Amino acid sequence: MKLTASLRRHGAWVNLSTTTLIALLQRTPVLRVAAAAQEYVASSPIGTMLKSAAVAAAALGTVDSMAGATILADNLNATPSGDLPAFDATVGTAISPIAFTITNTMNIGSWKVTGQIPPGLVLTTKEPNGGTLTAPGVLDATTAGTPGNGWSSGTTGNATTTPILEGTPTTAGSYTFNLQGFALGGEMGGNGGTFVGTGISAVFPFTVVVSAAAGSTPAPAFTTQPISVTVVGGRVALNAVASNAASYQWMWNGTTPVPGATSSTLLLSNAAASTGSYTCVATNATGSATSNAAVVNVASTSNPGHLINLSARALVGTGGDIIFGGFAIGGAGTTGSQPVLIRASGPAIAVAPFNVPGTLPDPQLELFDSAGNAIPGDENEGWGGSAQISATAQAVGAFAWNTPTSHDAALDLSLAAGPYTAQVSGQSGDTGVAIVEVYDATSAGSRTASSPRLTNLSARVNVGKGAANALFAGFVISGDTALTVLIRASGPAIAVPPFNVPGTLPDPELTLELQSTGAVMASNSAWGGDPQISSTATSVGAFGWSDATSHDSAILITLPPGNYNAVAAGESGDAGVAIVEVYEVP
Numbered sequence: 001m002k003l004t005a006s007l008r009r010h011g012a013w014v015n016l017s018t019t020t021l022i023a024l025l026q027r028t029p030v031l032r033v034a035a036a037a038q039e040y041v042a043s044s045p046i047g048t049m050l051k052s053a054a055v056a057a058a059a060l061g062t063v064d065s066m067a068g069a070t071i072l073a074d075n076l077n078a079t080p081s082g083d084l085p086a087f088d089a090t091v092g093t094a095i096s097p098i099a100f101t102i103t104n105t106m107n108i109g110s111w112k113v114t115g116q117i118p119p120g121l122v123l124t125t126k127e128p129n130g131g132t133l134t135a136p137g138v139l140d141a142t143t144a145g146t147p148g149n150g151w152s153s154g155t156t157g158n159a160t161t162t163p164i165l166e167g168t169p170t171t172a173g174s175y176t177f178n179l180q181g182f183a184l185g186g187e188m189g190g191n192g193g194t195f196v197g198t199g200i201s202a203v204f205p206f207t208v209v210v211s212a213a214a215g216s217t218p219a220p221a222f223t224t225q226p227i228s229v230t231v232v233g234g235r236v237a238l239n240a241v242a243s244n245a246a247s248y249q250w251m252w253n254g255t256t257p258v259p260g261a262t263s264s265t266l267l268l269s270n271a272a273a274s275t276g277s278y279t280c281v282a283t284n285a286t287g288s289a290t291s292n293a294a295v296v297n298v299a300s301t302s303n304p305g306h307l308i309n310l311s312a313r314a315l316v317g318t319g320g321d322i323i324f325g326g327f328a329i330g331g332a333g334t335t336g337s338q339p340v341l342i343r344a345s346g347p348a349i350a351v352a353p354f355n356v357p358g359t360l361p362d363p364q365l366e367l368f369d370s371a372g373n374a375i376p377g378d379e380n381e382g383w384g385g386s387a388q389i390s391a392t393a394q395a396v397g398a399f400a401w402n403t404p405t406s407h408d409a410a411l412d413l414s415l416a417a418g419p420y421t422a423q424v425s426g427q428s429g430d431t432g433v434a435i436v437e438v439y440d441a442t443s444a445g446s447r448t449a450s451s452p453r454l455t456n457l458s459a460r461v462n463v464g465k466g467a468a469n470a471l472f473a474g475f476v477i478s479g480d481t482a483l484t485v486l487i488r489a490s491g492p493a494i495a496v497p498p499f500n501v502p503g504t505l506p507d508p509e510l511t512l513e514l515q516s517t518g519a520v521m522a523s524n525s526a527w528g529g530d531p532q533i534s535s536t537a538t539s540v541g542a543f544g545w546s547d548a549t550s551h552d553s554a555i556l557i558t559l560p561p562g563n564y565n566a567v568a569a570g571e572s573g574d575a576g577v578a579i580v581e582v583y584e585v586p
Helices: 002-011 018-025 030-043 046-050 053-062 389-395 531-540
Strands: 064-066 069-071 087-090 095-099 102-104 108-115 121-126 159-167 171-184 199-211 223-225 230-231 236-239 241-243 247-252 265-268 274-283 286-292 294-298 306-315 324-329 337-345 363-368 374-380 407-417 418-426 432-440 455-465 471-478 483-490 508-514 518-522 555-559 562-570 576-584
Touching: 069 247, 087 095, 087 531, 223 518, 230 236, 230 555, 236 294, 265 363, 265 555, 274 407, 306 324, 306 418, 306 576, 324 337, 324 432, 337 389, 337 418, 363 407, 374 407, 389 407, 389 432, 407 418, 418 432, 432 455, 455 471, 455 562, 471 483, 471 576, 483 508, 483 531, 483 562, 508 555, 518 555, 531 555, 531 576, 555 562, 562 576
Parallel strands: 087 199, 230 294
Antiparallel strands: 064 069, 095 159, 102 159, 108 171, 121 159, 171 199, 223 241, 236 265, 236 555, 247 274, 274 286, 274 294, 306 432, 306 471, 324 418, 324 455, 337 407, 337 432, 363 374, 363 418, 455 576, 471 562, 483 555, 483 576, 508 518, 508 562
């Protein structure tokens, strides 16, 4: 089945010339995702996709790929005793302790704090009995200013919690962090990962605006620290971001300036010739600051870092408001085919333990090849309790489907090298929340240096207003060593020729999170024509961004094995179509 026929069936036929159609189809998966977005969205207003997004997103939460398993949380009640207002502070001036009270109306057992606390301030909690509770080594606002989870309150039943913010801010800026409660009741997880609690409360935001002292310019302060990595070779990217930085200079082994390394990202083209310790020095007219040291090592292994999973969730509508998931199989020096598991979950997340309301009742999963053809036999509208699909899902760490008659859809197959696009829509024109998942299903112990692998993962969905309706793309890096990746969030770039997609997200902000803690690894809100981003995109086959002033966002970083979230949201609270891409950078 040609792509044009699929577009006609979904009610979004647009006439294209033969030349244009061929040009649209002969692209990398994310380009075909963008091209498909152009066709579909033409018949469906972007605004209609959010009619139940608030309820669905609150219930679903983010996508957590715990070694490949998508973990969800239920919606429970918790209400603040009043609005949590913004608070103003001044650099170098101690603030009086700020206390705000939150009353739990459900059985809240632990708290998670996300966002950024102003550097120099500390957040603690005092329970009604007067005891002070702090996080066990994960909530440290005095250094990086980035909180994590695991803040156990130990309360049961209805209880009142009083968070207290105090200290002396060191860096100007506007900082918003969220206090979020989780209910008691056990753990969920896969392959050793855990998700504490069975439910999630409402989110309580708090904003602190920190101003510079009159007539002064604050010194730089690092908000993102570089991380040490061990790789097999190839390119390595280290990231360090400081507030109030007028310039950057990377140093090797503490004393030697790295030639030309004057941006927040250090790209080493040959790790084998570049081992050692790296620090970044940020400078302005007031002074300078030096980042933590990041050590780059090289090691030999038969199982180097590689991508194994993508999970993305969205509210599936009609016409163009569906989920597109692109992926590419291959890699230099590889031969043969790769087993993959592709799933579209709707009914499976509507039942216990997830109980997500408003799910897609009848998801249809379709797979298209590099020419835009639907692969014969690779369309599924109901998994039918397949023992093979169940076994593969268990092997890759996906959460179990327990109802053989459900209309959740899956494909378990081997694919030759090349790009593919998976599409999730309502089989009978139905709508609702769904998840698309793509797993590397290579059996344990069978991977060799010549085994094909996932080299590119991408997801195209409609991004709604507010953090709860962001595009959450979970991805997993497996292996013995770190992997360098290019992550991009495209909005303005697909609004112009050759794509001309209407209703795109005008101001995408890209945030990279570590799933286990929620810690922010890196973020970007405008790529600024960065030559390293541009050259790397060209080398991995990504389509070019022609406007250096656009608000498309990108992160180039080397990451240890683990589970990550790439989150695309409107920086100004805007909404629209966006694409998140994750590329392997050899």
